[in-house]
Amino acid sequence: MMANYSKSKKYDKNFVAQNLMGPNVLILLEELLEKVSLKRGMRVLDLGCGCALSSIFLAKEYGVQVFAVDLWIDATDNYKRLQQMAVDDSVIPIHADAHQLPFADEYFDAVISVDAYQYFGYKDDYYDQYLRPILKKDALVAISIPGLKYELHKNVPDEMKPFWPDEALETWHAVNWWKEKFENKLNGLEIKEMTTFDDAWQDWMSTDNPYAVGDRKMMAADQGRYMNLISITGRSI
Numbered sequence: 001m002m003a004n005y006s007k008s009k010k011y012d013k014n015f016v017a018q019n020l021m022g023p024n025v026l027i028l029l030e031e032l033l034e035k036v037s038l039k040r041g042m043r044v045l046d047l048g049c050g051c052a053l054s055s056i057f058l059a060k061e062y063g064v065q066v067f068a069v070d071l072w073i074d075a076t077d078n079y080k081r082l083q084q085m086a087v088d089d090s091v092i093p094i095h096a097d098a099h100q101l102p103f104a105d106e107y108f109d110a111v112i113s114v115d116a117y118q119y120f121g122y123k124d125d126y127y128d129q130y131l132r133p134i135l136k137k138d139a140l141v142a143i144s145i146p147g148l149k150y151e152l153h154k155n156v157p158d159e160m161k162p163f164w165p166d167e168a169l170e171t172w173h174a175v176n177w178w179k180e181k182f183e184n185k186l187n188g189l190e191i192k193e194m195t196t197f198d199d200a201w202q203d204w205m206s207t208d209n210p211y212a213v214g215d216r217k218m219m220a221a222d223q224g225r226y227m228n229l230i231s232i233t234g235r236s237i
Contacts, residue, residue, distance in 0.1 A: 019052075
């Protein structure tokens with residue numbers, strides 16, 4: 001477990017809680033980017049940014065230019081949050097589907113995605129067809145996703161069946177499964193379990209979001225046996 005979360009602690013707890021859509025994205029970002037190099041002025045795609053907490057964090061902590069893309073959250077709503085946090089000059093909110101990204105080829109210095117990539121990136125052709133073309137050569141790829149400690153799709157524990165519909169399990173996989181997805185696609189590929197699982201989930205479940213309330217029962221049933229969070233980092237080839 002990371003000891004301090006020195007960057008994440010800077011942000012108003014109520015603002016963060018109101019805009020979480022899952023495990024605390026700020027904590028996950030802090031671990032995900034701990035050993036990678038984001039340089040001021042880089043052009044970064046925040047893919048599946050949700051309520052733009054991740055985009056705000058990237059702009060404030062790293063001084064990068066962020067394109068905050070999400071399908072579920074309206075760009076105008078995100079723009080209001082960006083104005084509130086005084087980063088509207090460095091973050092561009094965009095409403096777009098991950099399969100219809102409106103960017104030029106070789107446009108981004110980095111792509112960062114937290115708790116979103118699993119929804120579309122589990123398909124074999126996604127990275128090569130939709131994401132790789134808009135990344136510069138040697139662009140940073142940094143992804144954090146919910147996953148499983150081991151593949152159990154053919155033997156789902158009875159106690160987890162009420163919480164894991166088929167469409168969710170289709171996107172949740174173990175480290176080795178994701179490793180096969182990215183082999184020969186990223187230089188310096190590193191895929192591992194994240195250490196911030198408990199803290200990130202606890203922050204989410206302590207909110208009054210109806211989805212968070214539902215997740216409390218799922219986590220109680222899991223008891224740390226099956227679920228994890230996975231980080232994927234590397235450089236585009």
